[in-house]
């Protein structure tokens with residue numbers, strides 16, 4: 001007596017067997033306890049695989065699960081700290097006090113986590129020129145950074161740094177100066193006033 005092949009057994013459960021074959025198998029199953037048991041186990045197993053009506057988990061539970069996998073905010077995103085490291089107006093170098101070496105330009109160095117900003121402010125009160133350079137700390141691209149200078153009571157001045165991180169702003173009214181520097185592509189922003 002030929003037992004029912006497991007592959008045929010599966011087809012049998014899924015009703016994919018031709019009529020003549022099915023009749024032969026069903027006849028065998030009535031005579032063979034082993035195949036009957038196997039057929040029943042396949043039936044149980046395959047019916048368990050049938051698609052069931054899935055229901056969504058409660059919203060609260062889903063939100064809790066999402067919260068578990070949310071990454072903490074990256075340190076380098078958003079605003080970064082900036083502090084004035086040097087300002088010739090506030091901390092005049094000894095040599096600048098010497099006759100003949102006094103320069104009219106104001107030198108400012110601002111330090112941030114990602115880069116230093118060297119500023120040189122020259123010219124008359126109402127028509128100043130600011131020449132500056134962003135000096136990266138480590139491997140950070142300071143080219144094509146968006147520079148925004150706001151002086152209270154005046155329209156914002158906009159420019160971009162060149163490939164060396166340098167930029168120049170002309171016709172700058174007298175300060176205080178509020179700088180907002182945005183680095184592409186990270187979008188990191190640094191804000192400081194001098």
Ligand SMILES: [Zn+2]
Pocket residue numbers: 002003004028032033034035036
């Ligand atoms: Zn059998």
